[in-house]
Amino acid sequence: xxxxxxxxxxxxxxxxxxxxxxxxxxxxxxxxxxxxxxxxxxxxxxxxxxxxxxxxxxxxxxxxxxxxxxxxxxxxxxxxxxxxxxxxxxxxxxxxxxxxxxxxxxxxxxxxxxxxxxxxxxxxxxxxxxxxxxxxxxxxxxxxxxxxxxxxxxxxxxxxxxxxxxxxxxxxxxxxxxxxxxxxxxxxxxxxxxxxxxxxxxx
Amino acid sequence: xxxxxxxxxxxxxxxxxxxxxxxxxxxxxxxxxxxxxxxxxxxxxxxxxxxxxxxxxxxxxxxxxxxxxxxxxxxxxxxxxxxxxxxxxxxxxxxxxxxxxxxxxxxxxxxxxxxxxxxxxxxxxxxxxxxxxxxxxxxxxxxxxxxxxxxxxxxxxxxxxxxxxxxxxxxxxxxxxxxxxxxxxxxxxxxxxxxxxxxxxxx
Numbered sequence: 001x002x003x004x005x006x007x008x009x010x011x012x013x014x015x016x017x018x019x020x021x022x023x024x025x026x027x028x029x030x031x032x033x034x035x036x037x038x039x040x041x042x043x044x045x046x047x048x049x050x051x052x053x054x055x056x057x058x059x060x061x062x063x064x065x066x067x068x069x070x071x072x073x074x075x076x077x078x079x080x081x082x083x084x085x086x087x088x089x090x091x092x093x094x095x096x097x098x099x100x101x102x103x104x105x106x107x108x109x110x111x112x113x114x115x116x117x118x119x120x121x122x123x124x125x126x127x128x129x130x131x132x133x134x135x136x137x138x139x140x141x142x143x144x145x146x147x148x149x150x151x152x153x154x155x156x157x158x159x160x161x162x163x164x165x166x167x168x169x170x171x172x173x174x175x176x177x178x179x180x181x182x183x184x185x186x187x188x189x190x191x192x193x194x195x196x197x198x199x200x201x202x203x
Numbered sequence: 204x205x206x207x208x209x210x211x212x213x214x215x216x217x218x219x220x221x222x223x224x225x226x227x228x229x230x231x232x233x234x235x236x237x238x239x240x241x242x243x244x245x246x247x248x249x250x251x252x253x254x255x256x257x258x259x260x261x262x263x264x265x266x267x268x269x270x271x272x273x274x275x276x277x278x279x280x281x282x283x284x285x286x287x288x289x290x291x292x293x294x295x296x297x298x299x300x301x302x303x304x305x306x307x308x309x310x311x312x313x314x315x316x317x318x319x320x321x322x323x324x325x326x327x328x329x330x331x332x333x334x335x336x337x338x339x340x341x342x343x344x345x346x347x348x349x350x351x352x353x354x355x356x357x358x359x360x361x362x363x364x365x366x367x368x369x370x371x372x373x374x375x376x377x378x379x380x381x382x383x384x385x386x387x388x389x390x391x392x393x394x395x396x397x398x399x400x401x402x403x404x405x406x
Contacts, residue, residue, distance in 0.1 A: 036239065132378055160390055163374050168363075170377070171370030175335055187363055195402030196395045 019057070022047045026068035035065060035113050035123075062123045065113065066130055082138040088146035089194060095142065096165065096185035136162055146197065153201040164193045225250045225257070229271035230312065238268060238316050238326075265326045269333055272312060285341040291349035292397060298345065299368065299388035339365055349400065356404040367396045 025047035029038050038061060044051045058064040083094035113127065139162040146152045152161070168188045172180040180188075228250035232241050241264065247254045261267040286297035316330065342365040349355045355364070371391045375383040383391075 034239070036237070128378070136378075157390060157394065160371075160394060163371055163378070164367075164395060167370040167374030168366055171366050171373055174373070175331070175339075175366070184363075187360060191360065191363060191402065192367060192395065192399045195398040199394065199398030199401070 020071065022049060022054070022057075023064075023068040023071040026064050027071070030065060030068065030113070035061075038065065040064075062126060065123075066126055069113070069127070069131055082141045084145070088142065088149075088151045088197060089189065091142040091146070092139075092165065092189045092193060093186060095138065096182065096189060135166060139165065143197075151201070152197045156197065156201075161193065161196055164196065165189065168192065222260070223274065225252060225260075226267075226271040226274040229267050230274070233268060233271065233312060233316070238264075241268065243267075265329060268316065268326075269329055272316070272330070272334055285344045287348070291345065291352075291354045291400060292392065294345040294349070295342075295368065295392045295396060296389060298341065299385065299392060338369065342368065346400075354404070355400045359400065359404075364396065364399055367399065368392065371395065 022043070026038075026043055029042050029046050033042065040051045040054055040061070043049075043064065044054060054064065058067055083091045085091050085094055113123075140158060143152055143158045143161055147154065147156065147158070152158070165185070165188055169180045169185065172184060225246070229241075229246055232245050232249050236245065243254045243257055243264070246252075246267065247257060257267065261270055286294045288294050288297055316326075343361060346355055346361045346364055350357065350359065350361070355361070368388070368391055372383045372388065375387060
């Protein structure tokens with residue numbers, strides 16, 4: 001196991017690559033059995049770590065699962081800064097492509113976590129805070145900049161417009177049983193989002 | 204318990220109002236504990252019926268749950284015939300309003316059933332067949348008629364357009380934790396679906 005260098009008397013902590021490995025293992029367990037049936041025992045067996053190691057870094061199951069989901073959300077060079085290509089279409093295509101790569105596991109995770117959200121208020125709030133809100137903010141930022149450039153009408157409902165791409169991606173996943181392709185996402189942007197933005201502009 | 208009249212030697216069956224009562228009870232249990240934890244014992248206790256009574260009519264848990272979901276889908280005078288008001292906007296508003304009334308329990312049910320869909324292939328297929336497909340077909344029929352009237356371009360992707368309203372309704376439910384209002388659905392139709400249909404018309 002990889003451990004960080006520690007001062008005398010300080011317990012070793014899970015860090016760096018090993019943390020990533022463990023959270024990958026959490027994703028595997030989550031996709032396999034769902035949130036309700038995920039236990040520290042299952043994760044410990046999956047990643048060949050002691051439960052004590054897990055508990056030190058992630059005191060609760062919610063911590064563990066949200067940590068794993070955060071891992072999926074991140075990708076190299078992304079770091080939550082939305083694309084800025086100069087056009088709404090360019091920004092959204094850049095985001096959807098990025099999303100396509102980094103969130104290939106997202107559909108399975110959503111179906112694994114959503115039922116728990118339904119019954120666990122604390123998890124729901126933390127999930128929205130750490131996962132839904134940053135994504136919404138990123139698309140919201142893109143739409144806001146587009147609005148300032150005159151690509152979206154001042155009176156448009158940005159919250160509704162911001163929901164279009166994630167909503168259709170989620171729906172596609174549920175209906176087809178697999179995440180959307182990049183081509184599908186481009187169709188959603190070009191044939192649904194942009195017309196909705198332009199319609200708001202013309203009225 | 205209501206039972207149907209039976210010939211001598213034939214076991215009484217669950218029927219009519221009592222069937223509806225039982226399926227309502229299934230919905231209650233489903234919303235409460237989710238699909239995975241729903242058992243014939245819990246349902247029997249909820250509806251004050253014997254498990255034998257339940258098994259005779261619904262041999263498996265999937266039968267019971269899909270029966271209950273079918274109940275929610277139906278409403279008086281609806282019976283799976285899409286509205287036909289003469290305009291796309293009129294049809295979709297009629298459908299969304301109808302949906303708003305008849306599917307107030309739908310969001311909770313979706314979150315209760317979706318995790319099971321993730322792990323149960325047979326349930327997934329039957330769910331799509333009995334629940335997703337008829338709804339998609341209804342919106343598809345409306346869009347097809349609109350296309351014939353010239354309200355939607357011949358080259359438009361009807362499948363993508365048909366997904367807009369259910370996708371945003373589902374997304375709203377997950378993000379806000381409650382089903383969409385009628386006003387929200389009208390916004391989705393007027394500000395997203397119709398512009399997407401009209402954009403396809405002009406290109």
